[in-house]
Amino acid sequence: MSDITVVTYDWVPELPRGHVRDIRLCWALEEAGLPYRVATTPFHDRGAEHLSHQPFGQVPWLIDGDISVFESGACLLYLGEKSEKLLPTGKQARREAIEWLIAGLNSMEMVTVPWTIHHFANDRTGPAWERMDGWLAARLAHLERVMAGREWLAGAFSIADILMADALRLVDRFDGLKNVPATRAYVARATSRPAFIKVRDEQIARYKAADAAR
Ligand SMILES: N[C@@H](CCC(=O)N[C@@H](CS)C(=O)NCC(=O)O)C(=O)O
Secondary structure (H helix, E strand, C coil), X not given: CCCEEEEEECCXXXXXXXXXXXXXHXXXXXXXXXXXXXXXXXXXXXXXXXXXXXXXXXXXXXXXXXXXXXXXXXXXXXXXXXXXXXXXXXXHHHHXXXXXXHHHHHHHHHHHHHHXXXXXXXXXXXXXXXXXXXXXXHHHHHHHHHHCCCCCCCCCCCHHHHHHHHHHHHHHHCCCCCCXXXXXXXXXXXXXXXXXXXXXXXXXXXXXXXXXXX
């Protein structure tokens, strides 16, 4: 049986380094102790082969034998099937972890991404920004109530935490968690796990090496 392959860009600009979503897959694989390798696809030339795996021309996707999976959430669910360390087998715990994974994508990341785009674009004045900032604050206030009472989202650490913490650490990068201490502590707890640190550092090193090779 061949190792799982995580596919990501061969190069990205400085800004997203350490945040490219292949991290979610590599983090999960490290947590589960599953063997894998990272392969790259051109950032500048996203051709038919790329689109046959990821129809939006994005990364990541994963290859497992003759199976190809795109969307980081779908990839995490796929990997969750392979290890109880990622997705519990008990019916209720499993349902909760899946619920929170989807919440991370569809209730949190749908707000965090446009919020961070305002930061990247240095566009933080006017009604559009205020609406966006208020929307995120409301979402975070609800999550804060949840996180005040628990260590991880769904019992033990799971793919739900990988997704949620990865989405939120981008907000933390712009100090957007300053009013939600339990959530901020949760993100710090998740991102101090050795598996996360390893894959984040490897991603940054990979892109530094790609700079040197250009
Ligand atoms: N919903 C997708 C989003 C993937 C995504 O935004 N990937 C970024 C890198 S982290 C990308 O490929 N950006 C380039 C682009 O959108 O053209 C997922 O979670 O996999």
